[in-house]
Amino acid sequence: xxxxxxxxxxxxxxxxxxxxxxxxxxxxxxxxxxxxxxxxxxxxxxxxxxxxxxxxxxxxxxxxxxxxxxxxxxxxxxxxxxxxxxxxxxxxxxxxxxxxxxxxxxxxxxxxxxxxxxxxxxxxxxxxxxxxxxxxxxxxxxxxxxxxxxxxxxxxxxxxxxxxxxxxxxxxxxxxxxxxxxxxxxxxxxxxxxxxxxxxxxxxxxxxxxxxxxxxxxxxxxxxxxxxxxxxxxxxxxxxxxxxxxxxxxxxxxxxxxxxxxxxxxxxxxxxxxxxxxxxxxxxxxxxxxxxxxxxxxxxxxxxxxxxxxxxxxxxxxxxxxxxxxxxxxxxxx
Numbered sequence: 001x002x003x004x005x006x007x008x009x010x011x012x013x014x015x016x017x018x019x020x021x022x023x024x025x026x027x028x029x030x031x032x033x034x035x036x037x038x039x040x041x042x043x044x045x046x047x048x049x050x051x052x053x054x055x056x057x058x059x060x061x062x063x064x065x066x067x068x069x070x071x072x073x074x075x076x077x078x079x080x081x082x083x084x085x086x087x088x089x090x091x092x093x094x095x096x097x098x099x100x101x102x103x104x105x106x107x108x109x110x111x112x113x114x115x116x117x118x119x120x121x122x123x124x125x126x127x128x129x130x131x132x133x134x135x136x137x138x139x140x141x142x143x144x145x146x147x148x149x150x151x152x153x154x155x156x157x158x159x160x161x162x163x164x165x166x167x168x169x170x171x172x173x174x175x176x177x178x179x180x181x182x183x184x185x186x187x188x189x190x191x192x193x194x195x196x197x198x199x200x201x202x203x204x205x206x207x208x209x210x211x212x213x214x215x216x217x218x219x220x221x222x223x224x225x226x227x228x229x230x231x232x233x234x235x236x237x238x239x240x241x242x243x244x245x246x247x248x249x250x251x252x253x254x255x256x257x258x259x260x261x262x263x264x265x266x267x268x269x270x271x272x273x274x275x276x277x278x279x280x281x282x283x284x285x286x287x288x289x290x291x292x293x294x295x296x297x298x299x300x301x302x303x304x305x306x307x308x309x310x311x312x313x314x315x316x317x318x319x320x321x322x323x324x325x326x327x328x329x330x331x332x333x334x
């Protein structure tokens with residue numbers, strides 16, 4: 001995989017003076033969000049993943065996080081900075097988890113929130129957003145559609161857009177997961193991370209590779225939402241159109257990698273693997289029956305890849321990104 005990237009990636013700012021993701025910024029983000037988010041546990045499964053039974057699988061349990069998703073980390077880091085600078089209204093576009101995290105932060109800070117969701121948003125995620133008194137606008141089914149619409153709402157002074165992934169403060173917040181993983185698990189061989197827009201894996205990969213480059217970072221996408229996989233093959237960002245909307249992993253239905261996240265993925269991610277819809281269902285069922293954990297299909301994507309490629313003596317971790325499950329899809333998963 002191509003690891004070549006402009007030297008600016010290791011500096012604090014690029015040529016335009018815009019801050020870039022660094023390990024120090026992830027460490028700063030941890031300080032900024034530590035009073036609000038949880039340090040989630042790591043769950044282990046030491047039974048046989050191979051015939052020799054010498055593999056150990058760990059799950060970074062972000063489904064046990066506040067709002068049941070890793071998204072609260074990046075949203076907290078970004079919104080607290082914007083609120084300190086005078087923001088009184090935050091707007092975002094989200095399939096659900098990021099919107100809930102933005103709404104939660106806005107509620108606790110006493111500012112207004114408007115969340116643009118897809119028209120087919122998972123109902124528990126929608127209800128959770130509304131529980132924080134946020135205004136909800138349903139628009140389109142693709143990430144491009146809702147991002148475009150959300151940008152049209154930025155009319156008034158004090159109104160700030162909170163990107164779901166393509167922002168260095170967001171990525172830094174998500175990167176705190178990587179710091180925790182290295183503190184919680186010794187001698188890891190590989191970390192599997194689900195990829196949507198790339199904010200989670202950009203933050204996690206930066207934290208891990210800048211701290212311990214010997215740990216592999218493996219990104220995982222559904223075969224139906226393989227925009228990052230295709231983009232890496234092409235050497236540039238590829239838009240796959242509306243095809244991503246068909247995957248059961250609703251949190252990963254992005255059309256194209258983020259403009260800011262993609263170069264970081266190019267630099268730090270060792271490999272991208274694709275999993276089928278059937279593999280996602282099997283991993284979901286495995287987590288429920290073997291670990292007694294109810295996780296989102298989007299979380300099951302990383303788990304599916306970890307389960308399907310066991311190597312003798314390997315210690316691997318899958319980032320379980322969230323646990324907001326629509327009861328309606330349970331019939332589809334079993």
